Amino acid sequence: MSWKPKIVAFFCKWCAGAAAETAGVMRLRYDPSVTPVIVPCTGRVTPSMILSAFLNGADGVLIGGCHTPNDCHYVAGNFKAFKRVQLVKKLLEEIGVEPERLRLEWISATEAPKLVRVVNEFTEEIRKLGPLGGKRA
Amino acid sequence: MLKLAVLPGAICGGCDVALASLGERLADLLRYYEIVYWPTVVDRKLTDFLKLSSIDVLVHMGGISTEEEAKLAREVSSRARVKVSLGSCSVYGGIPGLNSLYKPIEVYEAIASQVDVRSKNSDLELPRPIEYSAYTDIVEPDVLAPGCPPGSIVLDQLFDLLLKYAETGRLEPRILLLGDPESLCNKCPRNPKTTKITMPGIRRIFEVKLDDNKCFLEQGVLCMGPATRAICDHSCIKANYPCTGCGGPIEWGVDSGLSHMSSVASALMVDREKSVLEAGLARELDKIRDVTGIFYRYTLRKSLTYKLRKLRVGE
Amino acid sequence: MSEYRLLSTLDPVTLVEGVARVVIVTNSDGSDVRALYQIMEFRGFEKLSVGRHVEEMPRIVSAICGFCSWSHHLVSGKVVDAVFGRKPPVRAELTRRLVNYIQILDSHLLHFAFIGLPDLALWGESQRDIVKLLPRSPEVASTALKTRTVLKKLEKKLVGKIQHGPLVVPGGVARGLTRDDLDELDKALKEISSHVDVLYKYFDEKIIRSGHFKKLLESEEFTMRALSMGLVRNNLLEHYDGVLRVIDSKGRVLHEVTNPAQYTDIVGEALFDWNYSTLPYYKPAGLKLFSEGSTLVVGPLARFNVIDKVPGERANWEYKRLIEYSGGKPLSNVLLYHWARLVEIIHSIEALTDLSEDSRLLEGDTVDLTNSPSPRGVGVIEAPRGILLHDYSVKDDFTVTRARIISPTTFNNMAMNTNLTRVSGRLVREVKSSSKPSPETVSIIESIIRSYDPCNSCATHCMRIGDVEITTSFSIVVVNEDGEVLWRG
Numbered sequence: 006m007s008w009k010p011k012i013v014a015f016f017c018k019w020c021a022g023a024a025a026e027t028a029g030v031m032r033l034r035y036d037p038s039v040t041p042v043i044v045p046c047t048g049r050v051t052p053s054m055i056l057s058a059f060l061n062g063a064d065g066v067l068i069g070g071c072h073t074p075n076d077c078h079y080v081a082g083n084f085k086a087f088k089r090v091q092l093v094k095k096l097l098e099e100i101g102v103e104p105e106r107l108r109l110e111w112i113s114a115t116e117a118p119k120l121v122r123v124v125n126e127f128t129e130e131i132r133k134l135g136p137l138g139g140k141r142a
Numbered sequence: 143m144l145k146l147a148v149l150p151g152a153i154c155g156g157c158d159v160a161l162a163s164l165g166e167r168l169a170d171l172l173r174y175y176e177i178v179y180w181p182t183v184v185d186r187k188l189t190d191f192l193k194l195s196s197i198d199v200l201v202h203m204g205g206i207s208t209e210e211e212a213k214l215a216r217e218v219s220s221r222a223r224v225k226v227s228l229g230s231c232s233v234y235g236g237i238p239g240l241n242s243l244y245k246p247i248e249v250y251e252a253i254a255s256q257v258d259v260r261s262k263n264s265d266l267e268l269p270r271p272i273e274y275s276a277y278t279d280i281v282e283p284d285v286l287a288p289g290c291p292p293g294s295i296v297l298d299q300l301f302d303l304l305l306k307y308a309e310t311g312r313l314e315p316r317i318l319l320l321g322d323p324e325s326l327c328n329k330c331p332r333n334p335k336t337t338k339i340t341m342p343g344i345r346r347i348f349e350v351k352l353d354d355n356k357c358f359l360e361q362g363v364l365c366m367g368p369a370t371r372a373i374c375d376h377s378c379i380k381a382n383y384p385c386t387g388c389g390g391p392i393e394w395g396v397d398s399g400l401s402h403m404s405s406v407a408s409a410l411m412v413d414r415e416k417s418v419l420e421a422g423l424a425r426e427l428d429k430i431r432d433v434t435g436i437f438y439r440y441t442l443r444k445s446l447t448y449k450l451r452k453l454r455v456g457e
Numbered sequence: 458m459s460e461y462r463l464l465s466t467l468d469p470v471t472l473v474e475g476v477a478r479v480v481i482v483t484n485s486d487g488s489d490v491r492a493l494y495q496i497m498e499f500r501g502f503e504k505l506s507v508g509r510h511v512e513e514m515p516r517i518v519s520a521i522c523g524f525c526s527w528s529h530h531l532v533s534g535k536v537v538d539a540v541f542g543r544k545p546p547v548r549a550e551l552t553r554r555l556v557n558y559i560q561i562l563d564s565h566l567l568h569f570a571f572i573g574l575p576d577l578a579l580w581g582e583s584q585r586d587i588v589k590l591l592p593r594s595p596e597v598a599s600t601a602l603k604t605r606t607v608l609k610k611l612e613k614k615l616v617g618k619i620q621h622g623p624l625v626v627p628g629g630v631a632r633g634l635t636r637d638d639l640d641e642l643d644k645a646l647k648e649i650s651s652h653v654d655v656l657y658k659y660f661d662e663k664i665i666r667s668g669h670f671k672k673l674l675e676s677e678e679f680t681m682r683a684l685s686m687g688l689v690r691n692n693l694l695e696h697y698d699g700v701l702r703v704i705d706s707k708g709r710v711l712h713e714v715t716n717p718a719q720y721t722d723i724v725g726e727a728l729f730d731w732n733y734s735t736l737p738y739y740k741p742a743g744l745k746l747f748s749e750g751s752t753l754v755v756g757p758l759a760r761f762n763v764i765d766k767v768p769g770e771r772a773n774w775e776y777k778r779l780i781e782y783s784g785g786k787p788l789s790n791v792l793l794y795h796w797a798r799l800v801e802i803i804h805s806i807e808a809l810t811d812l813s814e815d816s817r818l819l820e821g822d823t824v825d826l827t828n829s830p831s832p833r834g835v836g837v838i839e840a841p842r843g844i845l846l847h848d849y850s851v852k853d854d855f856t857v858t859r860a861r862i863i864s865p866t867t868f869n870n871m872a873m874n875t876n877l878t879r880v881s882g883r884l885v886r887e888v889k890s891s892s893k894p895s896p897e898t899v900s901i902i903e904s905i906i907r908s909y910d911p912c913n914s915c916a917t918h919c920m921r922i923g924d925v926e927i928t929t930s931f932s933i934v935v936v937n938e939d940g941e942v943l944w945r946g
Contacts, residue, residue: 051170053400056446066278073415073420081415084420088406088407091424091427092433095430099434101243101433101454101455122329124229
């Protein structure tokens with residue numbers, strides 16, 4: 006099996022990003038197919054960033070942000086991310102791309118084990134879905 | 143006299159009418175230009191037109207749906223000094239671009255499945271349609287004049303440009319994308335400038351009586367104004383109907399569908415997020431049953447979404 | 458069967474809307490000649506409609522045609538009303554009727570000025586367009602152009618955009634008209650009326666009263682005795698909503714349909730693999746290509762054939778004059794189309810004048826918001842070129858699952874092929890004796906096509922045949938009455 010999934014993960018620096026650091030410190034292993042991109046807030050992640058990730062080789066996009074309703078450092082960036090992801094998932098479905106390839110999770114800075122679980126679960130799911138591109142089988 | 147040609151691809155005729163309706167302005171232009179080809183208006187045969195080795199201005203209208211349209215558009219464009227892409231089909235693919243998610247045979251089947259197919263012969267000898275594209279996918283024009291059909295701002299700019307070109311031989315100011323470089327929302331007569339726009343929820347047009355004063359987004363009705371280039375005098379909005387985005391993105395190269403999805407996400411129930419929570423937001427967003435048709439009605443062919451679809455199906 | 462060969466193509470037929478051509482094929486001795494009117498592109502609205510919010514359809518399908526965008530918009534609105542089970546309030550219905558009349562006026566004036574008038578006034582010349590007519594009859598040509606300016610200004614004022622604009626919403630209209638709008642309408646009508654009088658006078662003197670026109674009307678080459686289909690209301694001319702009536706070439710009523718969804722009883726549609734276009738035909742007769750008994754004709758002449766009277770005094774007088782001049786109903790000479798359009802122009806002005814004084818346009822609700830949904834809606838309207846039919850199915854969430862659109866040009870496809878086939882024999886004889894057709898014959902073919910006023914943009918939402926390059930990768934077919942391929946090459 007030569008194909009390995011590529012996953013881009015947008016992590017908010019205040020929560021999921023910090024949890025990823027903690028996971029490192031705690032020597033928790035997670036799947037190396039994930040490339041984390043640290044963003045100031047999930048509210049910064051635009052639909053066009055998500056699509057660009059897919060177009061540039063990602064088979065899955067994971068977004069990790071602060072818990073709702075009250076954890077966002079910028080009041081409601083996480084809600085904004087939720088709404089965008091909902092719309093993009095619908096769009097993906099309409100064009101024949103599994104919406105499961107895009108996942109949003111709330112992961113606080115203290116939830117390193119959750120981060121690891123989510124990353125591994127998601128990687129497994131993408132592995133099952135196979136490559137995004139029609140010819141890269 | 144300069145030579146002006148109007149070449150249609152896959153058209154509806156709306157751009158023809160928009161140009162022909164300019165009456166006096168068109169007459170001004172005809173003081174400098176001879177129309178060497180314009181099949182809807184002037185009785186000149188294509189074969190005669192193709193004998194000309196060069197033309198000054200080519201206005202291309204419509205999308206490209208067959209090999210022959212592509213060939214003709216390329217051929218004529220190569221002889222033109224100035225190439226104008228007129229109308230959203232030519233610039234962005236337009237409404238027929240919604241079919242660019244499908245193969246031509248699937249489009250054909252949508253008809254064939256509904257009528258009495260009398261003979262089935264797999265050996266089709268008819269020429270096959272090619273995958274639909276915009277004119278800008280096959281030729282690099284000098285001027286882009288979007289709109290469905292192009293709005294008053296765009297047509298005024300285009301005529302000024304062509305008059306100046308006739309007088310000076312130079313294309314100045316050299317504007318690639320006509321229209322004003324701002325969103326339609328910016329100068330909207332309804333724009334609540336003092337406050338941030340809040341959408342109370344999602345309301346489809348059959349659910350409400352449209353208020354003829356209030357910002358459509360604030361009525362919960364999807365209006366493409368925030369992500370659409372200012373190419374018209376708010377004609378639809380003044381007729382009490384939300385903008386459907388025919389002017390395309392604010393800047394050339396931007397994916398207006400995705401930017402508008404972003405704005406809707408920003409505006410939806412911002413005042414109540416913490417009480418309705420994810421479930422409440424999802425319920426409202428789920429009322430949008432056609433993201434493609436709402437956000438990409440005219441620009442799907444030029445979008446990242448189109449590219450992703452192609453990647454997905456391995457083309 | 459290789460004795461069949463491609464004889465001639467007129468490529469493309471200029472001055473029809475959209476790109477088209479005629480292909481004429483014959484066998485070696487010229488005893489079997491067929492003409493096919495071909496439209497050469499494809500935009501696929503049936504497919505792109507699927508998945509759309511149904512209430513958005515009126516704004517989407519209007520892009521089928523930039524010449525009659527309001528017709529598509531309005532009929533789509535009727536389908537959407539049917540899907541939601543709504544009945545537009547009087548104010549909304551009258552507003553829609555008003556816009557429909559403006560559409561007819563607009564399209565007919567455009568056709569009359571740019572196509573019909575030059576075609577008849579410059580008969581026998583090689584270039585018959587407004588550019589050539591302008592120096593010849595400056596006052597007429599410029600009057601024709603002026604009507605455009607007035608109408609476009611009016612459309613802009615009433616509905617925001619001159620085409621693909623917004624008017625209908627499910628169960629009504631987006632905006633009710635105001636006193637100011639009606640004043641503008643009144644002013645515009647007065648101006649257009651005076652322009653139309655100039656055009657009419659010219660047409661009357663130069664065309665109707667010319668012996669040449671009378672002679673052309675007697676020509677079998679322009680005659681088409683098919684079935685006529687059109688809307689009627691109390692036996693009167695009707696363009697927005699009425700009973701769908703079919704009569705035969707003797708004037709006998711064959712069908713009257715009140716529920717448009719029953720159109721499938723009358724209309725069959727066939728698709729052959731030698732042709733991307735569907736061919737609608739009169740279902741009870743079965744499909745017989747190139748046969749008048751199987752051919753349904755729509756448009757101004759068909760409308761005049763199915764009714765008894767035109768509402769409005771002057772228009773009715775003109776209607777009677779036309780019928781008398783041409784020897785009675787049913788009208789069958791396609792060159793009468795131009796005159797019929799002129800009569801409908803006069804009728805539209807009269808109808809609009811009545812509406813401009815109708816206070817119901819200014820009062821009451823603009824939309825009915827009740828719901829009594831149905832999974833399918835069918836709507837019929839008289840577009841300028843004839844019966845236009847939209848038929849959609851929807852899911853519970855009011856998204857479209859299926860769409861069928863039959864435009865007047867598609868309806869008239871059979872008629873044009875039948876009509877052109879008749880003239881083609883003459884063309885073939887000329888080619889055989891002098892290797893190319895005479896300009897007059899070419900003119901006749903072009904005139905037949907222009908008479909029907911085919912709107913290829915409308916038809917091409919569903920069709921595509923042929924190439925632009927006529928000499929290379931080109932497919933020619935010869936078919937018999939049953940649509941069987943006799944020869945292809």
